Amino acid sequence: MNALKPTTLAGLVEAVRGVERLRVEGGRTKPGLLRGDGAVLSLGFLRGVVEYDPGEFTFTALSGTPVAEVAAMLGERGQHLPFDPMLLDAGSTLGGMVASGLSGPGRLRHGGVRDFILGARMVDGLGRLLRMGGKVVKNAAGFDVPKFMVGSHGRHGVLGEVTFKVFPRPAARMTLRLRAPGIREAVGILLEAARSRFDFEALDVWPGSRDVMARLAGPPEALGPMAIEVLSRWPGECMDGGEAGTRWAGLRELGWVRGGMSVARVPCTPGHVAGLLDHVADMHLMSAANVALVSFEPGAVRGRLEKWMKTQGLRGMLLRGDGRMWLGASCPMGVEEAVRRALDPLGRFGGPGDPDEGHDGNE
Amino acid sequence: MNDGVAVRRLAALLPPGRVLREPAHLAAYESDGLTAYRQRPLAVAIPETQAEVVALVRLCAELGLPFVARGSGTSLSGGSLPVAGGIVIALNRLNRILEVNPVERWALVEPGVVNAHVTAAAAPHGLHYAPDPSSQTICTIGGNVAFNSGGAHCLKHGMTANHVLGIKAVLATGEVVELGGASREVAGPDWCGLFTGSEGLFGVALEIRLQLVPVAERFHTVLAGYRTLEQAGEAVAAVIGAGLLPGAMEIMDALALEAAVAAVHAEYPPGCEAVLIVELEGPREVVEADRARLGPVLAASGPVAIRVARDAAERMAIWKGRKSAFSAVGRLSPDFIVQDGVVPRQRLGEALRCIGEMSGKVGLRVANVFHAGDGNLHPLILFDGREAGALERAEALAGRILRMCVEMGGSITGEHGVGVEKREYLPEMFGPDELDAMRRIRAAFDPGGLSNPGKMLARGEAPSLQHAGLHPLERAGVITRE
Ligand SMILES: Cc1cc2nc3c(=O)[nH]c(=O)nc-3n(C[C@H](O)[C@H](O)[C@H](O)COP(=O)(O)OP(=O)(O)OC[C@H]3O[C@@H](n4cnc5c(N)ncnc54)[C@H](O)[C@@H]3O)c2cc1C
Numbered sequence: 001m002n003a004l005k006p007t008t009l010a011g012l013v014e015a016v017r018g019v020e021r022l023r024v025e026g027g028r029t030k031p032g033l034l035r036g037d038g039a040v041l042s043l044g045f046l047r048g049v050v051e052y053d054p055g056e057f058t059f060t061a062l063s064g065t066p067v068a069e070v071a072a073m074l075g076e077r078g079q080h081l082p083f084d085p086m087l088l089d090a091g092s093t094l095g096g097m098v099a100s101g102l103s104g105p106g107r108l109r110h111g112g113v114r115d116f117i118l119g120a121r122m123v124d125g126l127g128r129l130l131r132m133g134g135k136v137v138k139n140a141a142g143f144d145v146p147k148f149m150v151g152s153h154g155r156h157g158v159l160g161e162v163t164f165k166v167f168p169r170p171a172a173r174m175t176l177r178l179r180a181p182g183i184r185e186a187v188g189i190l191l192e193a194a195r196s197r198f199d200f201e202a203l204d205v206w207p208g209s210r211d212v213m214a215r216l217a218g219p220p221e222a223l224g225p226m227a228i229e230v231l232s233r234w235p236g237e238c239m240d241g242g243e244a245g246t247r248w249a250g251l252r253e254l255g256w257v258r259g260g261m262s263v264a265r266v267p268c269t270p271g272h273v274a275g276l277l278d279h280v281a282d283m284h285l286m287s288a289a290n291v292a293l294v295s296f297e298p299g300a301v302r303g304r305l306e307k308w309m310k311t312q313g314l315r316g317m318l319l320r321g322d323g324r325m326w327l328g329a330s331c332p333m334g335v336e337e338a339v340r341r342a343l344d345p346l347g348r349f350g351g352p353g354d355p356d357e358g359h360d361g362n363e
Numbered sequence: 364m365n366d367g368v369a370v371r372r373l374a375a376l377l378p379p380g381r382v383l384r385e386p387a388h389l390a391a392y393e394s395d396g397l398t399a400y401r402q403r404p405l406a407v408a409i410p411e412t413q414a415e416v417v418a419l420v421r422l423c424a425e426l427g428l429p430f431v432a433r434g435s436g437t438s439l440s441g442g443s444l445p446v447a448g449g450i451v452i453a454l455n456r457l458n459r460i461l462e463v464n465p466v467e468r469w470a471l472v473e474p475g476v477v478n479a480h481v482t483a484a485a486a487p488h489g490l491h492y493a494p495d496p497s498s499q500t501i502c503t504i505g506g507n508v509a510f511n512s513g514g515a516h517c518l519k520h521g522m523t524a525n526h527v528l529g530i531k532a533v534l535a536t537g538e539v540v541e542l543g544g545a546s547r548e549v550a551g552p553d554w555c556g557l558f559t560g561s562e563g564l565f566g567v568a569l570e571i572r573l574q575l576v577p578v579a580e581r582f583h584t585v586l587a588g589y590r591t592l593e594q595a596g597e598a599v600a601a602v603i604g605a606g607l608l609p610g611a612m613e614i615m616d617a618l619a620l621e622a623a624v625a626a627v628h629a630e631y632p633p634g635c636e637a638v639l640i641v642e643l644e645g646p647r648e649v650v651e652a653d654r655a656r657l658g659p660v661l662a663a664s665g666p667v668a669i670r671v672a673r674d675a676a677e678r679m680a681i682w683k684g685r686k687s688a689f690s691a692v693g694r695l696s697p698d699f700i701v702q703d704g705v706v707p708r709q710r711l712g713e714a715l716r717c718i719g720e721m722s723g724k725v726g727l728r729v730a731n732v733f734h735a736g737d738g739n740l741h742p743l744i745l746f747d748g749r750e751a752g753a754l755e756r757a758e759a760l761a762g763r764i765l766r767m768c769v770e771m772g773g774s775i776t777g778e779h780g781v782g783v784e785k786r787e788y789l790p791e792m793f794g795p796d797e798l799d800a801m802r803r804i805r806a807a808f809d810p811g812g813l814s815n816p817g818k819m820l821a822r823g824e825a826p827s828l829q830h831a832g833l834h835p836l837e838r839a840g841v842i843t844r845e
Pocket of ligand 1 (some may be wrong): 395396431432433434435436437438439441442443454474495496497498501502503504505506507508509510511512513514515562563566567568569689690778779815
């Protein structure tokens with residue numbers, strides 16, 4: 001069946017109303033999230049910036065708008081989404097970014113996708129175009145449905161348009177590589193650095209490395225003196241700006257993932273890092289050990305990883321690869337199904353019977 | 364349902380003395396920070412443990428008994444106003460800080476913990492809890508979560524929702540759920556984000572995990588006085604436009620200044636009609652560099668005077684004046700309504716001008732104290748409740764201000780919530796489909812409509828509230844309140 005490709009919000013409503021069951025795709029950058037049966041609703045053509053007033057520090061755009069386009073637009077005015085949106089070159093869309101809840105390394109300092117979304121126009125399972133949240137930076141009226149849509153993987157509604165707040169972009173950045181003999185020491189540095197006075201923009205451990213990558217950001221004249229002090233506290237060196245930029249861009253695009261590997265996003269705490277590393281092929285540890293992007297071989301390796309995750313109460317979400325979208329522990333709540341039914345009573349976006357909805361389906 | 368049965372069952376759950384029934388005891392719970400509304404509950408239950416709260420909510424579910432969770436009752440929108448025939452679950456005794464984890468930077472607290480106590484517990488570790496409502500020395504984390512409360516430092520740090528990592532709650536159905544966790548990220552929908560700001564309509568939060576952040580190494584707090592309110596508003600736009608991200612930007616107008624002077628002996632430059640507070644924060648090198656950029660921007664904004672806090676004491680004095688402003692206005696007028704609305708930041712000047720005109724037209728004084736960086740207005744409408752029709756005129760003006768916010772593309776509340784006060788205005792921001800979707804979500808958490816019914820969502824729900832207005836004795840001028 002051909003994909004439905006609405007180009008307007010009205011077209012989106014019509015498309016949703018016209019089918020009994022559908023699955024949404026954006027830029028196809030996280031195919032692990034595209035599954036289920038039913039018609040394919042492609043949002044790649046529902047694109048364009050609806051409103052951008054730099055003085056307001058907010059923008060509104062259709063959900064199929066490539067994040068790269070938005071980043072370029074903001075960049076021209078010295079602004080940015082401070083959580084380093086991922087997969088820009090790969091073509092990720094705003095809607096996909098929200099539905100996957102995927103933030104990048106910069107989420108450390110000011111928060112992630114959930115902390116910057118202000119409003120959304122979405123089509124619910126009854127085919128109604130709803131305007132939830134607001135367009136101003138502060139709004140406490142009504143339930144915060146836009147936040148709930150972050151990480152909702154398209155199961156509660158189709159995003160048509162989103163509004164975000166943005167921040168001024170720091171004038172300069174500097175990446176420091178802090179040497180750690182092993183992962184435990186690296187985690188120790190991450191935790192100390194996250195509590196330090198330096199207000200790091202990112203604190204990551206890069207794949208294939210045990211070193212901590214600490215990124216400072218701010219006025220150029222401030223960074224040099226801070227870097228010297230950081231390096232006197234933890235051994236390491238300042239990376240060349242060009243090289244650092246290339247490396248961060250590589251991380252952003254998941255360039256480190258070897259062919260044939262599945263990729264998942266696993267929220268975690270520092271205590272989980274060493275164990276997690278034992279069960280995966282490679283790992284990009286982000287945000288002072290609050291979330292890991294892990295790559296692993298599908299099949300038996302995934303099975304062992306999931307088994308371990310369950311013992312730890314860890315739950316992850318597949319970004320690339322086959323198999324169930326959820327990994328690891330499940331947290332069944334009665335209210336979960338009730339809320340899904342409230343927004344999608346007819347099961348248009350997948351419901352009972354959807355292989356991903358089963359809570360404990362082992363591979 | 365038979366009230367007698369409900370009370371007997373309640374009394375069986377809690378020891379004597381922790382179920383209040385006497386009118387004299389109930390009086391303290393009849394109202395919250397929005398004192399124009401008043402309702403006597405059937406009873407007040409005072410649990411001391413999470414298990415007791417769960418048992419109470421399950422009993423309510425069984426009996427179909429409405430309940431209202433209550434923290435410190437400082438809600439300014441009638442959020443913790445009791446429901447006729449229902450009970451109040453007073454959570455002040457669930458006030459344990461269960462754990463402070465300085466390494467992972469979070470605190471696990473019970474809902475009755477006072478906001479400022481979290482920061483006090485984190486302080487020895489160089490950490491703090493960022494959301495700082497002006498009421499922070501009394502309001503509770505449970506109330507903050509219910510209202511997604513903000514504070515002066517939202518501009519950079521965000522609201523309560525941006526700092527809640529996990530919530531354990533008993534839903535109105537009696538189901539106990541754990542939302543979020545110890546990580547700053549979650550897989551799956553953002554349940555904590557949905558619960559935060561739900562105004563007590565889903566159930567009762569039992570345990571909340573809050574993110575802690577390092578206390579900034581350096582602050583640079585500037586107070587700039589302006590001849591007009593508009594100039595102060597323009598200065599805000601200029602600071603933001605310069606690419607600076609201050610921790611806070613607050614404005615007080617002449618009337619608010621007068622109040623702060625009277626209440627806490629704050630001192631402000633003479634001859635100014637408005638004061639802007641800008642606070643930079645961060646590592647010392649960053650603050651020094653930003654300070655060098657802020658200086659010329661402020662100088663160019665036409666201030667009458669600029670004062671820089673030279674030390675922590677001077678900084679605290681500036682903030683004391685600002686944070687006391689709400690209560691201080693009480694000294695200027697027997698009664699006042701605190702309004703809370705949001706406009707796009709660039710339309711602040713225009714909004715303030717409109718408010719000035721509207722206030723002139725109806726002959727009521729309005730003081731303005733607000734979170735300028737966020738476009739979050741707090742007009743305080745002064746009136747004398749003993750004057751016939753004064754409350755109605757004040758409420759009408761408050762309503763017009765809210766409509767103006769909506770017309771400008773803003774919001775009817777930035778942080779005080781909808782509560783009872785603004786439920787009639789919610790339909791001005793959201794259409795019938797949106798409201799229906801919210802009702803459906805609410806019903807998913809609370810099919811019986813028992814948890815804080817009649818708040819946020821108007822009508823279509825079981826017990827409705829009566830607008831009691833002023834207490835009869837107040838109306839008669841026998842007693843007054845402040
Ligand atoms: C002088 C003054 C200054 C203020 N300044 C600010 C400010 O700067 N910023 C701001 O945002 N607000 C401000 N407020 C408003 C108020 O303090 C906040 O809304 C605060 O969060 C309320 O906390 P509380 O403990 O008093 O809650 P309450 O008033 O007792 O309850 C508020 C709501 O929370 C619900 N609730 C309470 N506990 C729970 C729980 N455990 N689970 C579920 N629901 C619960 C109640 O049912 C009610 O709907 C101010 C109020 C005053 C009086």
